[in-house]
């Protein structure tokens with residue numbers, strides 16, 4: 001969006017000066033939220049000693065795993081210079097469809113009663129297909145990613161209500177429950193999964209050519225194409241990965257809660273974007289790191305937990321949480337010194 | 342014209358790259374009409390023509406970025422690879438495009454090795470930066486490979502692009518106006534490097550509006566005019582006037598000597614007054630004045646600090662010390678709107694980033710600063726906007742389908758004319774222009790400079806910041822900057838050699 005300005009930002013001075021310490025600065029930006037996280041931990045410990053108990057920490061982390069996966073998906077998509085608002089519906093529809101295909105009609109299923117073992121695969125395939133369809137509309141038909149995925153958000157939510165008759169699904173096969181509820185080596189499996197996927201993502205986007213091409217595309221698509229990057233293909237893959245991660249997040253959420261709510265994921269997208277932007281991802285594309293995005297998720301999780309521990313009344317928690325996110329955005333803007341365009 | 346066929350059969354053998362009967366339309370615009378070019382192996386071939394003649398379109402077809410509507414491309418006699426096979430294209434041809442292909446959000450090192458950071462495995466960032474530093478050193482580019490490319494100056498970015506294109510090891514390299522934003526020293530280094538590569542067998546296609554460069558590095562030249570191939574000849578067979586005649590389709594002198602102007606009375610009010618300006622690392626203790634009606638040039642090498650000085654006057658940078666006074670008032674330093682409110686007009690160096698709104702029409706872009714005057718109460722009367730824009734298109738010789746065409750569809754030089762038209766549109770009291778004619782063809786240059794002269798005649802004080810001697814010929818005096826200081830104030834009547842040696846810091850007499 002820099003092109004829409006008639007007046008330039010001042011060129012960053014000292015680009016050529018030696019001793020400007022550019023690299024350390026750029027690296028520092030990645031760790032900008034670490035002090036904030038430490039501060040929140042101290043505040044949390046002061047408010048309630050329970051905060052530092054391993055049970056609470058585990059709980060905070062586990063509750064954030066689904067958000068974390070959505071943020072991971074959204075961050076990659078944003079870095080590629082695109083948008084996906086429909087993730088918050090995919091997280092509900094993908095498990096709902098998969099479960100509805102395997103459970104009997106009496107439990108609000110579709111009556112197909114496919115083998116229960118297929119449920120996980122069906123769920124992930126649904127996510128993949130949604131991403132692919134978004135890609136088709138955005139890349140082949142050259143529609144705006146924003147409006148396409150906003151439409152998809154509504155369509156997918158509507159599909160879920162249509163399929164389930166607007167009911168929550170309770171009769172969940174154990175295979176679907178497993179990932180969201182299992183504990184591996186004393187730590188919930190969902191934390192392992194999210195953590196591992198973030199590490200994979202950080203390495204892929206930081207150290208592999210194909211990962212770097214995501215940044216190149218977000219930074220300047222024409223230049224990326226001229227450099228031989230198959231821009232459409234990469235963006236398509238990124239959108240499909242986004243859908244896949246959202247479906248996986250849906251599985252984790254279903255396992256954690258033991259059911260698929262009709263409104264599963266409803267309203268999450270604001271938090272997803274907030275975490276990504278607080279974590280330094282630019283809505284303009286090409287900027288930010290997955291590590292930063294992860295920090296953004298953790299910051300929001302800690303704030304949420306502290307509000308609960310501090311005994312903020314349930315009626316007010318949403319307003320306060322929202323306000324704190326706005327404050328966090330302002331702080332992130334001030335500390336980074338860059339406009340969040 | 343069948344000159345390309347003659348070439349194919351000539352002693353030089355099969356051309357390294359060839360376009361035959363290539364056509365390309367954009368909607369109603371015919372960008373290429375069965376045009377052709379044949380570049381012999383080992384030569385440096387110039388491609389010239391006026392703004393909008395179709396040069397860059399031919400480049401995008403020769404590099405496989407666009408599919409021609411008709412015709413074919415051959416490399417070394419074999420048909421070009423499929424458009425989707427980007428790797429195959431990149432092995433055959435490397436290119437510096439006219440439009441920047443630098444990714445501002447990535448580091449310089451990564452831009453240099455974009456999409457080839459590593460083989461299959463992990464990227465070795467340290468090694469990458471080291472390789473980048475080595476590569477840049479060869480071009481005398483003093484930038485930190487770890488810096489973000491967006492923080493580079495226009496000139497540095499251009500050098501990074503050139504270094505990148507030449508480093509692929511391709512045997513055929515296209516340079517689309519590589520010199521438009523470079524100073525003389527950088528151009529010399531580029532030419533040295535080109536000659537070196539040429540002697541090792543690399544073939545070049547070189548595009549420039551500086552005809553003296555064509556004579557300096559090229560062996561043959563192809564002229565395009567109005568989307569058609571006009572001629573292909575050895576450069577020594579064509580005089581400069583003949584070349585210009587082929588480009589414009591009419592005979593006559595290319596560029597006026599510089600308009601003679603009545604002297605500016607010493608009583609004319611000072612419209613731009615710079616006192617003791619200092620910005621660490623760029624310039625130090627700069628004083629200069631421009632009077633109403635005066636045309637002052639400012640020349641200096643890329644490291645002289647002249648562009649930083651212009652940017653400070655415009656409020657893009659904030660000086661460490663000193664004052665800038667515009668038409669009697671001292672705007673708040675470091676703020677562009679304040680400078681504009683004080684009566685400054687500014688033509689920035691980086692047109693793509695600072696100059697234009699790409700998707701808006703020519704009319705909207707050109708009339709942006711005077712939108713308030715096109716109708717009552719802030720309403721823009723479409724008919725008046727249209728009429729004003731049409732007048733600008735005629736005055737500045739802008740080649741376009743019409744005022745409604747988006748500026749992103751204009752050729753590089755024509756987009757440049759829109760920016761210039763806009764800078765002159767709101768009758769500024771003081772006008773600062775950086776390289777006003779970069780990328781503009783020989784004939785249009787004259788009309789653009791004529792418009793600048795008129796602005797001065799109308800009472801504006803103009804500061805032209807440029808390396809281009811032609812831009813400075815009409816100036817009442819030319820200031821020479823060297824290492825951050827104004828070292829000379831040269832009155833009219835200088836010779837080229839005079840000024841060039843002053844720029845290089847050679848003492849006179």
Ligand SMILES: Nc1ncnc2c1ncn2[C@@H]1O[C@H](COP(=O)(O)OP(=O)(O)OP(=O)(O)O)[C@@H](O)[C@H]1O
Pocket residue numbers: 367368370371372390391392393394395396397398399439740741749750751752753754755780782
């Ligand atoms: N994407 C596009 N859409 C519409 N018209 C275009 C597009 N690209 C180029 N044109 C038109 O094609 C013609 C040739 O443009 P081209 O960029 O090839 O000119 P050029 O010879 O490179 O000029 P310059 O010297 O100014 O760079 C111009 O009239 C231009 O307006």
Ligand SMILES: [Mg+2]
Pocket residue numbers: 396397398439517752753754
């Ligand atoms: Mg061009």
